[in-house]
Amino acid sequence: xxxxxxxxxxxxxxxxxxxxxxxIGRLHTVANLLVRKPLPHSFxxxxxxxxxxxxxxxxxxxxxxxxxxxTLLKIVAGVVRPSTGRVDINxxxxxLLELGAGFHPEYTGRQNVFLATALxxxxxxxxxxxxxxxxxxxxxxEHIDQPIKQYSSGMVVRLGFAVSTVVRPDVLITDEVLxxxxxxxxxxxxxxxxxxxxxxxxxxxxxxxxxxxxxLCQKAAWIHAGRLHAYGASKTVTRDYLAWHDARSRPRPQxxxxxxxxxxxxxxxxxxxxxxxxxxxxxxxxxxxxxVAQGSIYCPEDRAPIVLIxxxxxxxxPIYGLSSDMDGYRLPRLRPREFGFRIQFPExxxxxxxxxxxxxxxxxxxxxxxxxxxxxxxxEGASREIGHCRLEHSWGDPVQSS
Amino acid sequence: MQTLRMIWGRRxxxxxxxxxxxxxxxxxxxxxxxxxxxxxxxxxxxYGFVFQRVLRVxxxxxxxxxxxxxxAIGLWPWMGFQEGLQRATRSxxxxxxxxxxxxxxxxxxxxxxITATFLVQFFGFLVVLAVLWLLGPPFHAVGLPVMMxxxxxxxxxxxxxxxxxxxxxxxxxxxxxxIGPVLLLIFYVTPILYPRKLVPExxxxxxxxxxxxxxxxxxxxxxxxxxxxxAWVLAPxxxxxxxxxxxxxxxxxxxAESFEDFM
Numbered sequence: 001x002x003x004x005x006x007x008x009x010x011x012x013x014x015x016x017x018x019x020x021x022x023x024i025g026r027l028h029t030v031a032n033l034l035v036r037k038p039l040p041h042s043f044x045x046x047x048x049x050x051x052x053x054x055x056x057x058x059x060x061x062x063x064x065x066x067x068x069x070x071t072l073l074k075i076v077a078g079v080v081r082p083s084t085g086r087v088d089i090n091x092x093x094x095x096l097l098e099l100g101a102g103f104h105p106e107y108t109g110r111q112n113v114f115l116a117t118a119l120x121x122x123x124x125x126x127x128x129x130x131x132x133x134x135x136x137x138x139x140x141x142e143h144i145d146q147p148i149k150q151y152s153s154g155m156v157v158r159l160g161f162a163v164s165t166v167v168r169p170d171v172l173i174t175d176e177v178l179x180x181x182x183x184x185x186x187x188x189x190x191x192x193x194x195x196x197x198x199x200x201x202x203x204x205x206x207x208x209x210x211x212x213x214x215x216l217c218q219k220a221a222w223i224h225a226g227r228l229h230a231y232g233a234s235k236t237v238t239r240d241y242l243a244w245h246d247a248r249s250r251p252r253p254q255x256x257x258x259x260x261x262x263x264x265x266x267x268x269x270x271x272x273x274x275x276x277x278x279x280x281x282x283x284x285x286x287x288x289x290x291x292v293a294q295g296s297i298y299c300p301e302d303r304a305p306i307v308l309i310x311x312x313x314x315x316x317x318p319i320y321g322l323s324s325d326m327d328g329y330r331l332p333r334l335r336p337r338e339f340g341f342r343i344q345f346p347e348x349x350x351x352x353x354x355x356x357x358x359x360x361x362x363x364x365x366x367x368x369x370x371x372x373x374x375x376x377x378x379x380e381g382a383s384r385e386i387g388h389c390r391l392e393h394s395w396g397d398p399v400q401s402s
Numbered sequence: 403m404q405t406l407r408m409i410w411g412r413r414x415x416x417x418x419x420x421x422x423x424x425x426x427x428x429x430x431x432x433x434x435x436x437x438x439x440x441x442x443x444x445x446x447x448x449y450g451f452v453f454q455r456v457l458r459v460x461x462x463x464x465x466x467x468x469x470x471x472x473x474a475i476g477l478w479p480w481m482g483f484q485e486g487l488q489r490a491t492r493s494x495x496x497x498x499x500x501x502x503x504x505x506x507x508x509x510x511x512x513x514x515x516i517t518a519t520f521l522v523q524f525f526g527f528l529v530v531l532a533v534l535w536l537l538g539p540p541f542h543a544v545g546l547p548v549m550m551x552x553x554x555x556x557x558x559x560x561x562x563x564x565x566x567x568x569x570x571x572x573x574x575x576x577x578x579x580x581i582g583p584v585l586l587l588i589f590y591v592t593p594i595l596y597p598r599k600l601v602p603e604x605x606x607x608x609x610x611x612x613x614x615x616x617x618x619x620x621x622x623x624x625x626x627x628x629x630x631x632x633a634w635v636l637a638p639x640x641x642x643x644x645x646x647x648x649x650x651x652x653x654x655x656x657x658a659e660s661f662e663d664f665m
Contacts, residue, residue, distance in 0.1 A: 101500060
């Protein structure tokens, strides 16, 4: 990677916040700050972050609330001084940490535009030059001459973003600003950001929308508990993050491969292997390769039970499932009360990501589902397609209709 | 020098902040900025009534001027200093939302508050001066430039001290409550309500160390008596005020690095 200009370098950056102190402690704090001594008893919001942002290679930050994403953005923006480590910045940075920060409620929209641009370092004539552009972007009509306090929150945001479009920095830092505003305005903002990127700009953004991160950023960093948990191609990082998030937010967390044993005299999954791997370990399959699940079902009545096989996202959303009786497959009897099965999915159409293979045992009549065994499945590969599985398709020129 | 260049570079922002500060004062009032005129006139009426009709205070050697002139000339610069310092102390905490989210030289908030307060009070002073000039014996015009320099020095002192109090206030919120009583104390040990002559010899060293006492004294001597013999003190006072600003900036910048931690 030669000739790639590094715009931001974070080396071993950490940030600690002083914890609540007594009155005397606070005086002590002032004294410590004056002589530049580090503060004791602090809470670490970020530790040992190493990151680089290159020109034209936008970086998205993902992570749960409180993970330290915003603190990291603030450090790069210069609002917060890191407690440890170094931040090297090469180029012009503009930060949009909050839309409409610095707006004054009593001022009209127009007056606030001047205040906000002054905050960004523009002189009055410079602002006047770009005023039409700002007003056109905000598109709030005659409201521009009313005090901001009468605005809806959406209008404030529109104006806030519009103001920030007048500067064209090397790096634009934005913190969740796309989460606000209505659909059409969001699209407008995204379009602007894409223009900005096409014009050689670089974004450093933090968003809970994986879609935005994948769309706007080449790289992504996953911040977890103040540390850099993962860094890489945005697609990979967001995918892993989503999978982790889904697994975490599942109502009843259950580790893959943990077996929910049915009570004594009921059908159960006795054994299961997926591509030869037993539950409890990850099954790794390259995209487009085949997947084979085999195992045995216990049936106390010694009649052929039904097996239900499914593939779901880590977030419990089913992708595909079927039972043996749907295809008229009858499980062969291996031993008394044990029946085997084997199912193959050739050329698995799943897109790269994390999934689960699940096997359920059902009674011979298919009335009830008794048991469940889960097996973690990782599909590897690179793809820019969106979603969970590939659908057969072909492109062609439109057919003229008369 | 660098500081001046920074301020000049961000003059649009400073002007915005000053304008915001001034319009804020009169926001929601019926007569708006007319209060800048009305308030000093009302206060002057009250002082005139209390001190000339009720208490009948009379002081000799005022160059033919009444006590109200004597008082007003000292009181308005003091009000600029007191109000400026009090408001400057709160300026960073009050603009917390901005300080937490936007990068800019935060000193500008303190400077804007001081500038706005002194502009308003100086305007009030001019109104008071004009009224007294019309109604009473004329002031000495030769005192006017001295008066203006003295106001500037006063503002610089307020700015320097304000930088310190505003930045400490972010960490220790007691400053705001402490500053009121401290200012009241300074007010009474400064000859504003009374002439310097009433102060016993043994205490006069306190006044010698009190820059506000000197500044008020210089303005009074100039305007009331046309006496510029003490005006030279403005030079060392200006130097002291600039030193205070420099010191204030040192403290402020150290603490500013951690403002966000305490907001």
